[in-house]
Amino acid sequence: MIQKAFNHPFGKRSFQALGSLLITWSMVSCFSPSVPIKQKAKYDLDVYWENEKKPDRPFQVIDQVVIQEEMPLTDEQRRTRGPMVGRGNDARQKNRLTEMLVKKAEDIGANAVMDVKYKYYTTATSNGYIMEGTAVLYRGD
Numbered sequence: 001m002i003q004k005a006f007n008h009p010f011g012k013r014s015f016q017a018l019g020s021l022l023i024t025w026s027m028v029s030c031f032s033p034s035v036p037i038k039q040k041a042k043y044d045l046d047v048y049w050e051n052e053k054k055p056d057r058p059f060q061v062i063d064q065v066v067i068q069e070e071m072p073l074t075d076e077q078r079r080t081r082g083p084m085v086g087r088g089n090d091a092r093q094k095n096r097l098t099e100m101l102v103k104k105a106e107d108i109g110a111n112a113v114m115d116v117k118y119k120y121y122t123t124a125t126s127n128g129y130i131m132e133g134t135a136v137l138y139r140g141d
Contacts, residue, residue: 046112059136070128110135
């Protein structure tokens, strides 16, 4: 028996392309990066990072606020050979640290924290961070 090829309005390549597109879309739609590419968190006080424009409002400097911590490497971090991808803070941890800095500034009566700097470091035996900023009080509030 001779079978005729089924001719449909879309060619075989169209179905292959559609299948590839669906597979790619399903893989990408499930992807959620461990470090969000851009995340603008809300805090109880205004936070101005060191590379951001200062507020337009008049303000008075209260004091410097600093949080820092150094912790030993975990066993898993020590076993890792090659790139140190298991070290460092992700965006959620950085937001938590910023919240701690904001709380410290709030405790001394600030309305905002300016020139916030964040540094993370790692050595052969430990990880650490320093986050600092200038606590300010808006004038005229």
